[in-house]
Amino acid sequence: MIWTRELEATVSFYCEILGFHLGNYSEEWGWAAISKDECEIMIARPNESTPFERPYFSGTFYIKTDDVETLWHQIKDKVKVAYDMEDFDWGMREFAIYDNNSYMLQFGQDITGTV
Template identity: 40%
Template structure:
């Protein structure tokens, strides 16, 4: 038995705003949508699904304790494109574990972390 891929499913309050954020800022494309209940977006090999939040009484805010990590082939160019357009969580930096990374917040407060392996040669 093999696992083929992982596609995160994130709950959102406003499907239109969420899809627009990813399309405008990150060049994703909405592949499919069912009203305000569900949507799937994609850019290159990265796929994310969204669902409408159904349990707002016991969970009043959207939350994810971690981040979505997206590898890029040119994180510095991506940083230049995004740094003045979105809310920054962590600015771009080269880290000891061999990655160059930065983290932003999407329109729901989810953390999107972008990274590229450093050339250690």
């Protein structure tokens, strides 16, 4: 679950740029569920009892994919890039971007069997 005051803009970012599909959306509840393949993300506006000034998260969201290169080429010019696609010693090819709320999203593909 990610929190945002920009529910509609966040749903649009994930669906239009990253190719997620909208499952459920309730403006009244301030909540949406989006999915792509086996990845599901819930997006919500924080309620009155939740202290929330702006989006925050001390880590990153890591999403594994079977074709990280294609995804990279599809979105790299449409997003704010945290780091370019790179092969790492631990056997992953990955890159990272920021969503419209400044949450960092990493996308990676296992390359241990391909090298």
